[in-house]
Amino acid sequence: MQTTGREDEFREYVRARGPALLRAAHQLTGHPLDAEDLLQNALTKTYLAWDRIEDRGALDGYVRRAMVNINISQWRRRKLEEYPSDELPEVTTVAAQDVAGDVHELLEQALDELPERMRAAIVLRYYEDMTEPEIARTLGISVGTVKSTVSRAMAKLRSALGLQT
Structure with a gap:
């Protein structure tokens, strides 16, 4: 199976920047598994927009912005997970x-x-x-x-x- 230059370029970006982006995702979510999901979703959005991103130096900002936006969307959809209690x-x-x-x-x-x-x-x-x-x-x-x-x-x-x- 032959890959395109786009796929190779994206794959190389993920290899080089993945660990740093995962750390940022973990700081946003507070949970390692949630961070992996968040980063994967953000990278999917980045891949779909890859041809429209002209400034390759801005890729980290694009991915971080996608992570924040996805995380905010999840907050808004999430139901209340804390309930009042009579005891502290x-x-x-x-x-x-x-x-x-x-x-x-x-x-x-x-x-x-x-x-x-x-x-x-x-x-x-x-x-x-x-x-x-x-x-x-x-x-x-x-x-x-x-x-x-x-x-x-x-x-x-x-x-x-x-x-x-």
Whole structure:
């Protein structure tokens, strides 16, 4: 079976950038299997648009944007998964954990506990180094909402990591 230049070029792109894109997908979803699904869906959309993407240097941005859009669509379709309860769950603090543990692992856990919009805003701001206006366009929210969302998310992360200021 002979492949086209388009398929070879796409395959090479996925080989070269796949691991980094998977890490970004994992930061957006918080779950490894969901991240794989999200990336696969975004790469499918990218492949279908491959001939229309003239600037090959913008491919990562195209795929990341597709991942964010797909993830937002999934949020909107998802039913409420949390239900009110008469009893509060037992609270565990990071201070009670082994502080000498892997800081990266603690941060990953704290990120996983954030609501999805907060996690997406933090990932786009600090992992993808996007500006607030770029995040607002990507998430379809106002710049003010981005600022307040990032601020509240950082406060939650500081609290979860025992870094109250």
